[in-house]
Amino acid sequence: MIAEIITIGDEILIGQIVDTNSAHIAQELNKIGVSVHQITSVEDEHQHILTTLKEASKRADIILITGGLGPTKDDITKTALCEFFEDTLERDPQVLAHVEAIFAKYINHPISGINRDQALVPTKAIALHNDYGTAPGLWIRKGEKVYIAMPGVPFEMQSLLEREVLPRLIKEFKRPFIYHKTIRTYGLGESAIADRLETWEDNLPTHIKLAYLPSYGTVRLRLSGKGLEEQALKTSVEKEFEKIYPLLSDIIADVNGENEDITITIRQLLEKKGMYLAVAESCTGGELATKFTKNPGASNSFKGGLVTYATQAKEDILNVSHSLIEKDSVVSKSVAEEMAKNAKKLFKADYAIATTGNAGPEKGDSEAEVGTVFIGIATPEKVFSEEFKFGRSGDQVVNKTVNKALELLLKELLS
């Protein structure tokens, strides 16, 4: 069962928005055993959309389209679909009622003709209810294939996909099983890992593939198997997975690496201990706090954080002593440790992470070389810190600091 995703919209092609929809759709399809073989982004241009639809239908069984369903003149997905299916638009009374209800309830200006036109639906399509917006999704079955159009606004698309699209796909299509197993490693590069795995990788059965997913100091290794029998598939993937373990045991930090987000693993460990985390951030500027708070239920393990971007805030709020900063400089081992220790105390937490460094491009409040970072960790028993040199590029320094800080904390929680 092969799917393709087509995202429509000039804003993607000129780079004003990043297409996050495709990754979300691909993830969800993968979970139900549908493989995405291609993602194509094209402009709001009638002929180009038609060509793309034609090409995709030669290759795929399921074609998912996002974008171009809005009420404005640059939204032309519906008319393109009408030409593709030799169809016409007709007002759907149920959709119209929904659009009118949304306007009555949430929008403080009168409904207009173009709002009502959101209820125009190709006659060959089933309109899919959009809980969060006025543009319905469309489900068009043609022979063995299905074409699904969804709005481009991420949360509208996500809700439609979950409530309307996935259940229909599960009901109407037979799918093979897909099984992934991912581990997270730290401290060794992609090629050094590949060296260790070479013999094993050469002998992998053909239905199992290995992928390397490097990201700022960590490499996740993902085994993906595909097969018609669920139990046999799982067994074979798990068997290969167990062979990796002894080859990499010194660098594996997280066996539960399915989740791209390591903070979920950390949270589970904290909750199990009934303990809390706080963060004090300088060079990471709020990224650590954001990482912990962006998943629901964070308040069960996360007390909060301080972003002490100005040196003065480190002194006034975090109580790092002025003389220590004068003596060792704000980017130093002692300040990182003091920040961690004091953040733990201030937030009444059990663990704390502190970051202080120079992410560049300018040198800021410190004379430390760009890329120099100290990470401090406070645990219930001790405080320690490590120094890192993360190179030149600003973004890279922040991301590497975040990942390294999470690695250090995870190791403490596991030890």
Add this chain to the structure above:
Amino acid sequence: MIAEIITIGDEILIGQIVDTNSAHIAQELNKIGVSVHQITSVEDEHQHILTTLKEASKRADIILITGGLGPTKDDITKTALCEFFEDTLERDPQVLAHVEAIFAKYINHPISGINRDQALVPTKAIALHNDYGTAPGLWIRKGEKVYIAMPGVPFEMQSLLEREVLPRLIKEFKRPFIYHKTIRTYGLGESAIADRLETWEDNLPTHIKLAYLPSYGTVRLRLSGKGLEEQALKTSVEKEFEKIYPLLSDIIADVNGENEDITITIRQLLEKKGMYLAVAESCTGGELATKFTKNPGASNSFKGGLVTYATQAKEDILNVSHSLIEKDSVVSKSVAEEMAKNAKKLFKADYAIATTGNAGPEKGDSEAEVGTVFIGIATPEKVFSEEFKFGRSGDQVVNKTVNKALELLLKELLS
């Protein structure tokens, strides 16, 4: 001059990473007058890569490829390019010296055969120096077209694009001029704006297009013109732009809307006044601080922030009185104002933003309905707050809160 982007890698097709490279490349190409007509993401699969290359070369003059240049077995871009161009790989001594130097300087394990193979380059390609990694970029000219391969690691790709690829494209290709003009509006939906602009939009010259870029409570409107004469193009776009102004004057918040990032506008205004901002975040969990710190030079206008996720932290660190929280609840107008006022004082700032609300999905420390948010703003003269109902979905609530908070602050700075 038409470009296409091809991103290669299973990790994109199974949704484990979001393809941010394409947006970056598209943005940079647009700036030099190269339009991207299609972005295609395909798996690490030899035949599929070949087909995609063939199709892209039918449509585009410039084909940019990212991904699949790493040292591991799933990296097959180079061999696919060799087959496409009927070429072979040859060791490039300069690239080899660079790979060896990187290993000697940064990597604490010995160089191996597969690391050295990073220096294998198709004989018809020019190797482009990769400052941050071992995989070189490739530049292959064939007749009027050029094929450019870059590594998929974002910061390696970005540096290669900036230093090696764009200067070559500017030198070797004649390009039309592209001119964008974008404004940011607040408080009116896409379709209501479209209603107001209908007559004007119908009369737009064909070389100018209007796009609506909605994002959690704001809509940016972008006029894009394309033409061979720079001055005439600018004049015609500016002329149309001036016609929009009277139609939308009540909802325009930022004429300088080119920048997707409104915090840059805010920062410029703060710096001009010589004033500083601080933030106190509850439901936004660090997102506001991150937004302000992620651009270089933030320390000239941003003091720092507090993420008081736990109610207790609001009392202990932000000095919000226990009795006030008891009386009005933690999600309330008075707490939002107290947080803003105290954050301003604590950080010795001139302005402060505070957020407190219930982003869901669970109710958390407060009984407030999910989606209820109070935003407090402290200025040098006053403190005020507003209540909002941002609907159900967690992500949506956080993003809408961030955008609304930035809007409120911007209005204060402009008033």
